[in-house]
Amino acid sequence: MNRSELIIQIIALATLIIACVLVWILTTEVFHVEGDILSVPMDLDSESDLIDRLYRMIPLLCVAMLLSIAFAFYIEEWLSETTWYYRIINQHISILANIPSLIYGILVVCIFLFQVGKFSNFTLVLAIVFLVVPVTIQTTQSAIRGVDLSVREAAYALGANRWQVITDHVFPRAFPKITGGVFTVISRVLAIAVLLIIVCELRTSIIQDVGSYEISSNVFVLISLALLSCVLSSFLQK
Amino acid sequence: MKNKIEISDLKVYYGEKPALNGISFDVHENEILGIIGPAQSGKTTLLKVINRTLEFTQDISVQGSVMLDGVDIYSIGDVYALRKQIGMVLPLPVGLPLSIYDNVAFAPRTSGLRDKVELDEIVERCLTQAALWDEVKDRLDSLGTKLSGGQQQRLTIARALSHQPEILCLDEFSIAVDPITTMRIEDVLKDLKNEMTILLVTNLVQQAKRLANRTAFMLNGDLIEIDETDVIFSDNPGQESTYDYVNGNFG
Numbered sequence: 001m002n003r004s005e006l007i008i009q010i011i012a013l014a015t016l017i018i019a020c021v022l023v024w025i026l027t028t029e030v031f032h033v034e035g036d037i038l039s040v041p042m043d044l045d046s047e048s049d050l051i052d053r054l055y056r057m058i059p060l061l062c063v064a065m066l067l068s069i070a071f072a073f074y075i076e077e078w079l080s081e082t083t084w085y086y087r088i089i090n091q092h093i094s095i096l097a098n099i100p101s102l103i104y105g106i107l108v109v110c111i112f113l114f115q116v117g118k119f120s121n122f123t124l125v126l127a128i129v130f131l132v133v134p135v136t137i138q139t140t141q142s143a144i145r146g147v148d149l150s151v152r153e154a155a156y157a158l159g160a161n162r163w164q165v166i167t168d169h170v171f172p173r174a175f176p177k178i179t180g181g182v183f184t185v186i187s188r189v190l191a192i193a194v195l196l197i198i199v200c201e202l203r204t205s206i207i208q209d210v211g212s213y214e215i216s217s218n219v220f221v222l223i224s225l226a227l228l229s230c231v232l233s234s235f236l237q238k
Numbered sequence: 239m240k241n242k243i244e245i246s247d248l249k250v251y252y253g254e255k256p257a258l259n260g261i262s263f264d265v266h267e268n269e270i271l272g273i274i275g276p277a278q279s280g281k282t283t284l285l286k287v288i289n290r291t292l293e294f295t296q297d298i299s300v301q302g303s304v305m306l307d308g309v310d311i312y313s314i315g316d317v318y319a320l321r322k323q324i325g326m327v328l329p330l331p332v333g334l335p336l337s338i339y340d341n342v343a344f345a346p347r348t349s350g351l352r353d354k355v356e357l358d359e360i361v362e363r364c365l366t367q368a369a370l371w372d373e374v375k376d377r378l379d380s381l382g383t384k385l386s387g388g389q390q391q392r393l394t395i396a397r398a399l400s401h402q403p404e405i406l407c408l409d410e411f412s413i414a415v416d417p418i419t420t421m422r423i424e425d426v427l428k429d430l431k432n433e434m435t436i437l438l439v440t441n442l443v444q445q446a447k448r449l450a451n452r453t454a455f456m457l458n459g460d461l462i463e464i465d466e467t468d469v470i471f472s473d474n475p476g477q478e479s480t481y482d483y484v485n486g487n488f489g
Contacts, residue, residue: 081296148332150328151334152294153294154326154332154334154394156291156294156321157289157291157326157328157398158322158344158348158397158401159319159321159322159401160318160345160348168344172335173335
């Protein structure tokens with residue numbers, strides 16, 4: 001690995017940590033107060049309420065996936081691979097996508113359930129965005145890269161412009177892999193949903209048992225462990 | 239004779255490695271120019287420079303000028319229009335993931351042609367020219383990638399003809415085609431010469447001898463010699479290495 005690669009890794013890591021701190025401040029300082037416009041406080045007396053809420057997340061899931069696929073096409077087809085922002089975006093996506101989904105689930109439960117003390121739409125939005133977007137982008141990217149260069153050359157040689165090449169040739173060839181990626185992501189989301197349902201059922205008793213739960217240090221230990229493992233894995237892959 | 243393409247001092251580098259070391263020659267209108275030479279001599283690179291698909295390769299630099307009808311192709315803003323003027327046939331067939339009909343109708347459709355009758359005419363004409371019409375006329379809706387290798391290659395030739403190019407570049411088109419079909423395509427090329435300029439890159443020197451009006455011999459990125467085919471294949475061409483290559487002493 002050369003020096004510029006290292007610098008990009010460090011920048012990616014730094015922005016991730018800053019993003020985590022921002023989320024932390026947002027959740028504890030901003031959304032803790034009554035002015036939480038995005039959230040409708042939710043009484044988790046019945047688990048059907050949570051499942052109902054998960055059903056309502058399906059449109060959001062679809063939108064997130066479509067946007068991620070579109071974004072993957074943008075960075076693969078329009079951005080040049082040699083530019084520094086392409087590499088930084090890629091580094092971020094691979095770090096985020098490599099974090100096990102369990103970590104996200106625990107983070108969501110810890111931060112929002114225990115710290116904020118209520119379970120809102122915003123929580124689910126954030127969880128789904130973190131779970132869905134990086135992995136969808138990554139699988140779509142590899143699907144696009146899997147399309148043979150000769151197909152592009154043949155289509156370009158016929159005078160097709162970039163849009164026609166993408167819609168008529170790259171997309172149909174990448175489509176099976178993209179759908180495969182989408183199903184992987186759905187299974188991730190379902191796994192976390194199951195986890196959340198179980199934890200939420202236990203919630204009342206946990207909070208009663210633990211009392212004033214010292215959450216902040218544990219969460220940061222979790223975040224740093226997750227990031228460390230991902231950075232290590234991306235180092236080892238090189 | 240009018241010059242269709244004028245190439246002067248063309249240099250191409252892949253990174254630091256030179257692929258073409260400053261070659262210059264002209265291509266006349268309505269001729270078949272055979273380009274022969276062993277592997278790594280820059281033949282395919284030359285064709286890719288002409289239709290500007292070399293730009294998809296990372297780390298390349300192109301110096302010198304390529305004039306098409308007196309216009310430098312690297313100063314043209316609309317590269318897609320340039321590529322529509324040039325038909326390209328690659329060594330191994332690349333079936334686009336479309337039906338046979340759509341494969342041939344693809345290029346006319348990208349130029350905005352929607353009339354079914356006209357498209358039908360173009361498809362039939364191109365497939366006939368590529369000696370494929372009789373074999374596929376009953377199954378134009380089946381996938382182009384399902385055809386055999388030789389048929390797919392003829393399909394790519396039909397596709398290259400579909401936008402009525404002014405220049406047709408054939409890059410070792412006969413690799414995946416059987417000898418009988420090759421002869422049929424060669425007959426078609428002789429007819430097409432009246433309508434367009436043909437650049438024929440080939441590993442088969444005898445093919446250049448049969449078809450080409452003039453022949454260029456390239457070696458390691460240099461243009462060794464370009465002359466009338468009769469001269470190149472005679473007993474005393476301009477360069478000794480040409481004689482050696484044509485007669486199979488090396489390469």
